[in-house]
Amino acid sequence: MAYPHLAAQETSLTAENWSGRVEFLSALDGTVINYGVKRYRDLNMVHLEPLEEKELDEERIHLKVRTSQSRLEIAEAARTMVFLDGVPERPERTIIQRPGFIGHLLGVTLKKGGKARLEKTVSLFTSRDRSISECGLEATSALSGDPSFEHILESHISSWDRLWRRFEMDFYPGDKNRGDRTTRILHLYTLHLLQTTSMHTMDLDVGIPSRGWHGEAYRGHIFWDEIYIFPLLNLRMPEITRSLLMYRYRRLDAARNAAEKSGHRGAMYPWQSGSNGREETQELHLNPKSGRWNPDNSHLQRHVNAAIAYNIWQYYQVTGDLEFMSFHGAEMFLEIARFLASLATWNEKKGRYEILGVMGPDEYHDGNPDSDKPGLNNNAYTNIMAVWVMDRAIELKEILSETEYEQICEKIGLDEEETSQWKDITSKMFIPFLGNGIISQFEGYEDLEEFDWEGYRKKYGDIQRLDRVLEAEGDTPNRYKASKQADVLMLFYLFSSEQLREIFEQLGYDFRYETIPDNIEYYLRRTSHGSTLSRVVHSWVLARANRQRSWQLFTEALESDVADIQGGTTPEGIHLGAMAGTADILQRAYTGLVTRGEMLHINPLIPEELGRLHMHIRYRGHALGVEITPTTLTIKARITTAGPIRICFKDQIHEIPAGGGRSFTLIL
Numbered sequence: 001m002a003y004p005h006l007a008a009q010e011t012s013l014t015a016e017n018w019s020g021r022v023e024f025l026s027a028l029d030g031t032v033i034n035y036g037v038k039r040y041r042d043l044n045m046v047h048l049e050p051l052e053e054k055e056l057d058e059e060r061i062h063l064k065v066r067t068s069q070s071r072l073e074i075a076e077a078a079r080t081m082v083f084l085d086g087v088p089e090r091p092e093r094t095i096i097q098r099p100g101f102i103g104h105l106l107g108v109t110l111k112k113g114g115k116a117r118l119e120k121t122v123s124l125f126t127s128r129d130r131s132i133s134e135c136g137l138e139a140t141s142a143l144s145g146d147p148s149f150e151h152i153l154e155s156h157i158s159s160w161d162r163l164w165r166r167f168e169m170d171f172y173p174g175d176k177n178r179g180d181r182t183t184r185i186l187h188l189y190t191l192h193l194l195q196t197t198s199m200h201t202m203d204l205d206v207g208i209p210s211r212g213w214h215g216e217a218y219r220g221h222i223f224w225d226e227i228y229i230f231p232l233l234n235l236r237m238p239e240i241t242r243s244l245l246m247y248r249y250r251r252l253d254a255a256r257n258a259a260e261k262s263g264h265r266g267a268m269y270p271w272q273s274g275s276n277g278r279e280e281t282q283e284l285h286l287n288p289k290s291g292r293w294n295p296d297n298s299h300l301q302r303h304v305n306a307a308i309a310y311n312i313w314q315y316y317q318v319t320g321d322l323e324f325m326s327f328h329g330a331e332m333f334l335e336i337a338r339f340l341a342s343l344a345t346w347n348e349k350k351g352r353y354e355i356l357g358v359m360g361p362d363e364y365h366d367g368n369p370d371s372d373k374p375g376l377n378n379n380a381y382t383n384i385m386a387v388w389v390m391d392r393a394i395e396l397k398e399i400l401s402e403t404e405y406e407q408i409c410e411k412i413g414l415d416e417e418e419t420s421q422w423k424d425i426t427s428k429m430f431i432p433f434l435g436n437g438i439i440s441q442f443e444g445y446e447d448l449e450e451f452d453w454e455g456y457r458k459k460y461g462d463i464q465r466l467d468r469v470l471e472a473e474g475d476t477p478n479r480y481k482a483s484k485q486a487d488v489l490m491l492f493y494l495f496s497s498e499q500l501r502e503i504f505e506q507l508g509y510d511f512r513y514e515t516i517p518d519n520i521e522y523y524l525r526r527t528s529h530g531s532t533l534s535r536v537v538h539s540w541v542l543a544r545a546n547r548q549r550s551w552q553l554f555t556e557a558l559e560s561d562v563a564d565i566q567g568g569t570t571p572e573g574i575h576l577g578a579m580a581g582t583a584d585i586l587q588r589a590y591t592g593l594v595t596r597g598e599m600l601h602i603n604p605l606i607p608e609e610l611g612r613l614h615m616h617i618r619y620r621g622h623a624l625g626v627e628i629t630p631t632t633l634t635i636k637a638r639i640t641t642a643g644p645i646r647i648c649f650k651d652q653i654h655e656i657p658a659g660g661g662r663s664f665t666l667i668l
Contacts, residue, residue, distance in 0.1 A: 005138075005142050006123050007152075008120065008152040009122075010120075011117070012117045012118075013115070013117075014114070015113065015116075019112045020109070021107055021109050025103050025106075026103060026120055027078075027101065027103025028063035028078050029100070029103075031100040031101055032048055033045050034047065034216050036215055039286045039288060046068075048065040048068065048100065050099040051064040051065055053100070055104075059081060060077060060078065061078050061104060062078075062139065063102050064135075064136050073135050074126050074127075075124070075139040077140045077143050079121045080118060080119070080120045083119070084115070086117070089108060091108045121143060123142035124139065125138040167232075167237075168615070169583070179611075185558050185562055186558075189580070192574055192576065193583075196209070196214075196576060197244065201243065202240060202243040203243070205247060207226075208244055210223045210573075215572045215573020217573040220274070221274055222247070223272060224271075225576060226308075226311050228580055228581035228584065229576060229580040229581070230244070230314065230315065231314065232584050235318060235588075241311075241315050242315065245315060245328070245329065249328045250277075251269070251277025252335065254277030255268055255277060255339075259342070264339055265341070266336060266337070266338030266339030266340075269308055271298055281296060287467075289472040290471055297359060297366040298366070300359040302340075303379075303382045305336045305389075306385035306386060309332070309333050309392070312329045316329060318620070319620065326401075331412065337392075337393035340385075343358070344429065350430055351428070353424075353428050357374070357375030360379040360381045361490055361531075362487045363531075368444060377444065380442065380491075383429050383430065384491055387425070391506075394422060394426075428507070431504075431507060434446050434522075436515070436518065437512060437518060439491070445481065448478075450481055463528055464565075466482055481526050483523065483526055483527045484531050485531040486523035486537070488519055488523055489520060492520065492540075492541040496596075497516060517545050520542060532565075532575040532577070535556050536584075536585065538553050539554040543585070543590055544605055554582065557582045560579075586615075587615065587617075590607060593617075595619065598646065600620075600646070600647050601648040601649075603650060612627070612628065614626070620642060621640060621642030622638070623640065624636065624638075633664040635661055637656050637660050638659065639658050639659040642658060644658070649664050
């Protein structure tokens with residue numbers, strides 16, 4: 001039996017060498033102050049209004065508050081029981097009460113050698129919970145069933161055991177000490193992911209904040225971190241992904257309105273999304289190093305729309321969920337494609353389409369150093385992602401039934417003339433290059449100055465947040481070939497070399513596989529890793545070419561939060577994208593696992609440090625056990641009613657039925 005609305009705590013105290021009176025305070029406190037982020041302290045820090053505090057009986061208390069903006073009611077009830085030497089006790093109780101706070105002060109007398117045990121059970125409901133009458137009533141009623149601490153603990157353990165069987169990855173490294181630490185950190189990060197989103201959030205209208213629910217940074221806003229988080233969920237519990245994608249679908253009209261107001265078509269999702277899907281990005285941000293407030297242009301990161309489309313597509317590739325695509329996913333996808341197409345303008349001189357005035361993932365560059373106008377022209381990542389999205393949008397016609405596709409097009413007013421324009425854009429989009437096969441981060445990047453990395457590291461030591469260092473000096477990273485995280489390398493993170501070659505050939509550009517290492521090395525030397533996501537991407541793109549360097553960056557990424565490598569950001573909230581993205585390096589990068597073209601591609605190349613890797617994944621209704629050693633790949637499918645799946649290993653396609661399996665020899 002599960003108790004999703006209950007939490008219990010047990011505290012014990014033994015009087016070994018003394019006798020006397022002991023007092024305990026059991027309280028519910030709704031006087032929450034959001035004081036965790038120093039730079040936010042001039043803003044409103046109180047967001048709860050007290051509604052009700054009352055003592056229900058000698059064991060139970062009740063508290064009810066309301067959020068100041070959304071008027072959401074939150075109710076808690078607590079029951080505290082005392083046992084002396086295992087026998088229930090009725091201690092002296094004093095009620096402590098003030099607006100937004102209520103508690104019981106309990107006093108017991110312990111004899112020498114005696115033992116006191118306190119059990120506190122708390123129930124929590126909100127006015128948005130389903131199948132309830134009123135949240136306060138439900139909170140008090142939940143404690144009347146009298147589940148004991150042991151029963152709640154047993155339910156907690158069994159629930160986590162079931163989750164862990166889906167999410168755990170076991171590996172057996174040669175260096176046991178390093179392996180034990182890596183395992184513990186991965187377990188911790190997986191725990192944080194599943195505390196942020198789980199089966200309990202599937203029925204809620206929630207997104208996945210970049211800092212989880214663990215801190216106040218970014219005020220709980222949802223960015224693009226889903227692109228790093230969803231792969232772990234897709235292959236373990238895709239039902240969670242579907243529920244999180246519904247957060248975006250429910251805000252589709254808000255995105256349409258935003259696009260219309262900006263003079264575009266389709267749906268323009270915000271860089272920072274909140275409760276109703278409006279743009280929450282601040283207009284100014286504080287540099288704590290200089291104490292100055294500066295313009296914040298990060299709302300120009302239109303690539304968040306491509307990320308949402310990418311997440312929809314990857315969810316479908318793993319699950320084959322045509323129902324979701326028919327009712328929700330395809331509509332979002334087509335509207336995003338429509339928006340990205342409306343961003344593109346024709347340049348007669350170039351004979352190509354281009355996208356102007358945007359920002360890529362690299363937030364160090366938000367404009368041309370010689371211009372007062374914010375935004376960059378032809379950010380390579382944004383342009384290529386736009387092409388990919390429009391290509392997949394066109395492909396939707398072949399995936400959905402004719403009736404479903406026609407109904408969606410009728411609903412949003414999409415016709416063949418518009419999709420024909422998409423085809424034109426996807427064959428003529430401009431992509432800037434630096435020469436020798438190096439993709440330019442954006443148009444004009446070649447004119448920027450090289451940065452004195454050695455000199456600044458010698459002067460400042462830690463220059464991960466190079467933007468703050470330069471602004472404090474009266475300078476700007478817009479002048480330099482220096483990145484917070486490399487835009488271009490995101491392309492190699494999201495797409496295989498075969499996929500990128502197809503895109504570039506379609507655009508009429510000569511792209512060769514041999515230039516990928518050159519691109520990686522070029523931008524690796526020019527990146528400060530000012531984002532915790534940066535090392536995840538860099539480790540990933542080096543996984544095939546330089547496993548030793550990849551593993552080094554993997555271990556650095558692994559330390560992001562446990563070691564607070566950015567010097568103070570973790571207490572403001574964990575970095576959920578880096579946590580999930582690091583685990584995903586083991587799941588997909590080192591296994592070569594790709595879901596594409598109605599089949600599961602797998603081509604392992606695991607580092608020596610991993611030794612042996614074992615994990616369970618889900619694909620197209622199958623539960624698969626995957627085990628990889630330096631010499632062998634073994635895949636076993638559990639019995640299910642789903643039909644056979646196709647596995648592609650080293651360009652050879654194999655069919656695995658339910659209950660079947662296959663082993664492959666790895667050539668090192």
